[in-house]
Amino acid sequence: MKAAVYNKFGPPEVVKIVEVEKPVPKSNEVLIKIRASTVTTVDSIFRNGKNLFARLAVGITKPKNKIQGSEFSGVIEEIGDKVTKFNVGDHVFGPADDNFGCHAEYKCLNEEHTILTKPDNLSLIDCAAVPSGALTAVPFLRDGAKLTSSSKHPKRIVIIGASGSVGTYAVQIAKYYGAHVTGVCSAKNIELVKSIGADEVIDYTKDDFTNNGKSYDVVFDTIGKNPYNQCKNSLSENGIYLTAYITWSILFQMLFTTKIFKSRRKAMILFTGLRKSSEKTADLKFIKELIESNKIKPVIDKKYPLEQITDAHKYVDTGHKKGNVIITLG
Template identity: 55%
Template structure:
């Protein structure tokens, strides 16, 4: 089968299209023919091995898992003899977990992994585009921040994959949403349901007079110290980006003060937790509560170009890789 392989950390140029052995499902696994996957900002950091702390999970000197990619949508081609939750022909979507491997024509996953039946009103690419960001945004908003109807939330980086999902999920939970993005993305964020938008090229959102229950820095380009004055009493600052500052801020604010800085390691959540979220997101997708935002599509053989575009930092929503 064809797969994207990398043997060393580095730029997108380390990604190479190669022929590798097609996997065979174990007794508790399903074999999935992948039709869509996603090029993500998180994957960029893992491929570069930067920040260095990520290498404790992915390999100190070289990557332990040489086929990248976590998000996938496809069709089950074969099942192990003990599989009962899925059958051949099921259209599914999910996440591969810590072993990665989604940038390939086929992958084997345990039936009780982060896997669910694909929404019936979306293509494979559209499905990947929605849940790639939503699988991060959902636990941050619902679990870490305990978002409530009527609260005010500001989402910095509202036009990225996590941001576009966060805007829609926050509206679903009944919050008043302010999105921060560039001039070219203002109408997009409004169309996703944002009540207010701030153009960061013209206005510094940290200097506004508004106060928020939640500030979700979806791109990790601000900081708790810069945003603290905008938070209400018992307000929460959320960051999905692991930085040198966020960890000590998180530890310090957990003990001192009413305003909290929090980070959620969504990639380390259990497969059962992810599966529940996939089913929840499937219901939102099928009822039209959230919709995909796709910037560009690339074929598998152009994965390095896809990641070069992601690393420009200007993508709107998601970049989908098709097979």
């Protein structure tokens, strides 16, 4: 089978299309013919190897898992003899397991992994743009920011990187929970962020929300753009700063504000990828329901065939993608 493989860290050109052995499902596994995946900012970070925390996750001197791809959509082609939850021909989507591997024509997964049949109102290709961003946004907003649709007093939330993969889902999910959403993005993406529900949008190239005199209950930095120390004076008395971008700084700030000094204003990071499959499955079911009820939708910027995955990496490396970049297979 064809797969996009990288054997060393570096620029997009380290990713090569090669022939690798097609996997064979074990008795409790399903074999999925991948129809689509994505190239995410995390894929880019893992590939270039410049981030220390990324190296700790994927390999110190070289990549441990040579095939990237953190989410998929596809068709079940074969099932093991003990599989009971799925049938051959099911159209499914979900996040990858700890080995990634979705930038390939086939992937085996345990049937207990987070795999769902696709939403009725979304194409199989577009489903690939759902799991990673949405499964990050939901726990950050529900568990970290404590957003709830039953709140009598809507929280005011700033979403930094509102036009990205996590950001576009965060805007929509925060609105579902009844929050007043201020999105932060570049000028060219203002209309996009407004179209998915943001109440206000700030062009970060012209205005700095930390200097506008307003206070917010939550600041969610999806891209590691604005550190806690820059944002803390914009937080309300019991405000929460959340970030999806791990640094030594945020780890220390989280320790100081939640454990040592127990400040009313808190800095937090959630390791959403480390949750149990059962938790991810419950959240993906919730996300699927939101999609089928037209409460949220994936934002898709570009689509590339697997053979052009190097170009997809180059585009993601610019830092200007809107929503998701899809890779198609077959």
